[in-house]
Amino acid sequence: MLKQWTLALALLLCTGQALAQATASGDHVTVRWLAPEALAAKESQPLGFYFEVDPEWHVYWRNAGDSGAAPRFDMAVQGAEAGPIQWPYPQRLPIEHLTNLGYEGNVAYLFNLAPEAGAESVELTVDLEWLVCKVDCIPGFGKMNLNLPVEPEARWQESERERLNTFAARVPRSAEASPWQAASLLTGSNNALWLHLQGEGDAPQVFPLDGALLGAGKPDIEPAEGGYRYRFERQPGAALPATTGFVIAQGGSAWELPAVALGSQAPQQGQAQALWLLLLAAFAGGLILNLMPCVFPVLSIKLFGLINSGASGGARTREGLLYSSGVLVTFAALGALLLALRAGGAAIGWGFQLQSPAVVLALIVLFWLMALAFSGVFEFGHKLMSLAGNASGGSFVTGVLAVFVAAPCTGPFMGAALGAAAILPAASAMAIFLGLGAGLAAPFLLLTLSPALLSRLPRPGPWMDRLRQFFAFPLYATVIWLAWVLGRLLGDSGWLIACALALWLTFCLWLGGQSGRAWRFIGTGAAAAGLIAAFAYLPAAGDANSATAGQSLWQGYDRARIERALAERRPVFIDYTAAWCITCQVNKKLVLDTAHTSELFAKHNVLAIRADWTRHDPAITEALAELGRNSVPVYAWYAPGTDTPKLLPQLLQERMMTELFQPPSGDQ
């Protein structure tokens, strides 16, 4: 302490005034304070450490990059409060195949200093350590101190103030002021992290703050919607944090985006229109869902109930609103679940309901009983009718049911909307879910609200029995399809469980149908026992792995194989599919598994990959996420020599497959 004072005193005497400039120096570097002659009271003001560095030598930024080290400032301050070090944005300094982030030539590291109330002077002491490199590196150490008077106004030497301002201009400003905003930060293949920036003008420079996560090398830049996409190299094996920071520099200014969330999209004004369009698409997708084969049976049940009831206008409106709220509440709940799981970092796919054997089996039971009732095997009566019929809870339950069976059958619009929902902020994602729900509910609501439309529906009569019986058949078909899904999930035992349970329940219905209350109890008890046994057996059956069927042309999903083929400039076609996705099966039957397509693929040596998502394979979930999707079907086509896929429509035609191999037309 005494020594320091002596030094400060000596310096004061030397300069003959209050300006005390202690310096520290080492090979190729001299460091001095960048400070005023007097500090202003009651004001936070910038000061700095000025590094005079020999030409061609460099010192480092806060993230030094592939090698090197940032300088260290261990400060002790009396009579004032010092802020953290502010780092002017750096430049990239390549060394062979490595890259450093730093400054060639002179640079100032800044900090804010706020004198305490009533302080007459401020004393600063700093322990410095730095590294200066050309190719070789030399560490330097030093200790400097400074004593500054506090006056009502700051006094600066003009040249010093200008020097400080030069570097202050390069210190990153807050994200709010930035003309560039992060739209998303997503993981890609081959260890890449893609930062999507939106803003006006040429692509700015971008520097990652976390060197343990991202390489310092110049990122590849490509134009993207509303801006550019930057491909950063992730450090091998680096764990993915929830957020990471970047500094953006352009035209001598810089801005810091301190926490860009991984796998998410930041809200911004420019996106309002895009969101509006997405909502519209979600609504349209919801409308189309009404026509999906797995939704129509449910709607037909409800519609049938409505006609049957002969309800008044007010009652019908109530039914319609109840159905709509059932749909919307379920979509909101699913959205909340997806968001919760997304927040938890879990890779979760839409359609996951039908990836659970228990859910599939429950639906089989439900549809089987409904089908039997429609066929007149037992009286639908007041029991099941209250579930899917005209009781007030019934419409709500029908709405819930409609969502669950609709989810896996994503229509052409739904895929893109859901893909966006997976990366949008929570509020927007939820809005998209509700948009889908509104679309699904709208036709039904319209039918119930508008007496004119409803009056066009045929009047009740004897034809209704026939119609009811007819509607049993789509239900039987749905049961077969669901049993097949269960078979895909569990192997052969899936079929066996589903069919045995269906048989048992039918037997129990027959038992319960005998006259006498005792028989009814026995039937109910036997049915309950059968259900419990079947559901209890499910997990055990799930252990037996089902083999994924592979015809010779189609290969299972194998990322390494795909990347190898792309490296060899071999064309690749990936069919992202699942057993529970009807659209997928239709495309497979009508387009993909035809002689026409097989010949085309064989002729052009296409690597055909069938990525089967029936069991929610995490590798496939990840691949879908990279495509911005979380539902199937998705058809990705990599033309020879390209590494970016072209996504085909969700409803395929043979013509489209032929067109893949025709020379591109002029407008491409």
Add this chain to the structure above:
Amino acid sequence: MNILKQGLLASVLSLPALAFAVATPGEAAPEFSEVDAKGKMHSLADYKGDWLVLEWFNKDCPYVRKHYGSGNMQSLQETYTGKDVKWLTVISSAEGKQGYLQPVEAQNQAKIHNLNASAPFLLDPDGDMGRAYGAKTTPHMFIINPEGEVVYAGAIDDNSSANPDVIPESKNYVAAALDAAMAGKPVEEASTQAYGCSVKY
């Protein structure tokens, strides 16, 4: 249409023709075959069944001097080679660049530095092994398990100062990773940012 475009734009799949597969924790270690200062060949296959530490070295780098001048690196080598861990210290400096050593000089330097590795410096003047591992700095440390998988890649410790005085209060990542991995536990920090001088390729 705009929606479809958005969907396409949301796709982020882009594959460079060939991946530059460097040593990555959790993955198989890159192959290497290099001679040591005494002319003996060492390759990854020779160390199957052994725990192996790779250390990048440049005698003139201040950060290497931090750990050798203080005896920190040698004692780490001694501790773990004493537990049957194999240890190779690699020089990837190109001829004419800082830290490059001819075999005879390298043998001398091994004695001068009190090197406790399993071989006198591995010499990689063409930088093949350094590039294969993605070695960026001296010292850059890698740990490979008996199955040939990388379990750690990164710095020797958590203090990037060049001052040897900070070593006692630094957390040694290599010791922590070896202790955990050899006890069959997961390595808490398997990837860290290596600090020091750049490897002089």
